[in-house]
Amino acid sequence: MTDKREPPVALVRTWINLLTSSEEKEVKDRASEMLLNAFGDMKSAAAFAEKHQIHIP
Numbered sequence: 754m755t756d757k758r759e760p761p762v763a764l765v766r767t768w769i770n771l772l773t774s775s776e777e778k779e780v781k782d783r784a785s786e787m788l789l790n791a792f793g794d795m796k797s798a799a800a801f802a803e804k805h806q807i808h809i810p
Contacts, residue, residue: 760791762805769802773810 768791771784792798802809 759801762807765791765798765801765805766807769798769807769809 765788768784768787772781772788774781788795788798792801799809801807
């Protein structure tokens with residue numbers, strides 16, 4: 754992310770939890786879409802998660 758504001762940590766944690774949960778595919782797809790919209794790519798989302806100590810199972 755360059756000049757965008759970072760989303761709240763709690764929101765990113767929720768998206769990651771939904772993405773890795775046993776929810777329906779539509780829920781997981783939406784969580785993935787929200788992460789991509791916020792960060793541009795999953796590598797940046799993973800870097801944010803690491804920076805903020807968000808566990809990705």
